[in-house]
Amino acid sequence: MFRHILPISALLLGSALLVLAGGINTLILPVRGSHEGFSSFSLGLLGTGWAVGYIAGCLLTPKLVAKVGHIRAFGALCSLCAVAVLGSLILMSPWTWIPLRGLSGFCFAGTAMIVESWLGERATAANRGKVFGFYTMINLGATTAGQMMLTLGDTTGYLFFVVAAMVYSFALIPTAISSTTTPKPLVSVRLDIRGLWRNSPVAVVAVMMIGVSNSAFGTLAAVYADRIGLVLATIALFTSLPILAGAAAQIPVGALSDRMDRRKVLVGISVVAICADLAFVLLHPQDATTNLIIAAVLGAAIYAMYPVIVAHANDHAAPDSYIQTSGGLLLLYGVGGIVGPLVAGFGMTNLNVSALFMTTMLAHTLIIVFTLWRMTQRPEVAIADKVDFAMSPLARSSTPETAAFAKPDDEERPVTPELGQ
Structure with missing residues (x-):
């Protein structure tokens, strides 16, 4: 198993850091918003904003990657994730949190698609199942760890917003310095x-x-x-x-x-x-x-x-x-x-x-x-x-790229980015 994982360890580390930060961000917002007295309706709109952004990310990221490449797109999206969580700290209002949460959803979909595309390209027919299973296990563990981190400090201050932003920033480093071959265009x-x-x-x-x-x-x-x-x-x-x-x-x-x-x-x-x-x-x-x-x-x-x-x-x-x-x-x-x-x-x-x-x-x-x-x-x-x-x-936390990554045989990747009827 180790010989299958070692060549893609940088990508898995980047994914784990992304999901870890996402776990922190997902929980700190409703917890802090409830402490600030935000209504349940406004906090529910955070989920609506996330979903809108996530759909947009799944549809538009392939175009972005085709234009600027995987590494640049990944770095830009990670940076915007950090901006979104810090913006939530500075602008402590549900009506600013909603579009910022939408931005997070967009970036999270995009970064996930890029990582999964890279991993799918590096995996072979013989080890694809093992790699996908390990990737899934890491993401579940990182999500849980991110949420449980909130028990270690004060959620009424700035700590966890800053920590999440730092982890988002760290997440772009493994792929930025990785020598992994750039994969094919993303699934659309x-x-x-x-x-x-x-x-x-x-x-x-x-x-x-x-x-x-x-x-x-x-x-x-x-x-x-x-x-x-x-x-x-x-x-x-x-x-x-x-x-x-x-x-x-x-x-x-x-x-x-x-x-x-x-x-x-x-x-x-x-x-x-x-x-x-x-x-x-x-x-x-x-x-x-x-x-x-x-x-x-x-x-x-x-x-x-x-x-x-x-x-x-x-x-x-x-x-x-x-x-x-x-x-x-x-x-x-x-x-x-x-x-x-x-x-x-x-x-x-x-x-x-x-x-x-x-x-x-x-x-x-x-x-x-x-x-x-x-x-x-x-x-x-x-x-x-x-x-x-x-x-x-x-x-x-799945994307269209997840389906391509999970599929045992290498089905041709369709390129149909437009939103159909």
């Missing part, structure tokens, strides 16, 4: 909703609802935990444990979905998610242990759904359209990500903090209802005709 996709709908209506509806649910929870979980009085260390765990649980759940969920109708698996894990939603809404848990247990169950369900949806869509897709299908679904996930934090934040401001889980429960209910109806309209795919289930990073 277009959002072809009609084509995706013809391929799999379940995937289209489900991925948008998962975007609503996961983005609402990912943006406002820390706000919910703070508003019910949990201490900072517990808040960090409350946001980190679901991610780790979701990563672990992908293994059994994926194995199960390879052996039966993936739509049944999707319905099953949606039911688990609704049970967790209801536990938050009806029980109103106040103690740390109960909240962490329910959050872990919810995370295991919601963060395992996306790869099941992608696998189901690819079961019905043409053999040579893996990247187009996965990339298009990712952009639809981002569309849901625009709506989810907006709706949940509005509900938390005007109703109560449980509105976060009312929002996620509604999304999960719609998945179940629509999927059950579609199961009466279309037979399941034969096991022999299924594609292999592939574990994936969180959709929030």
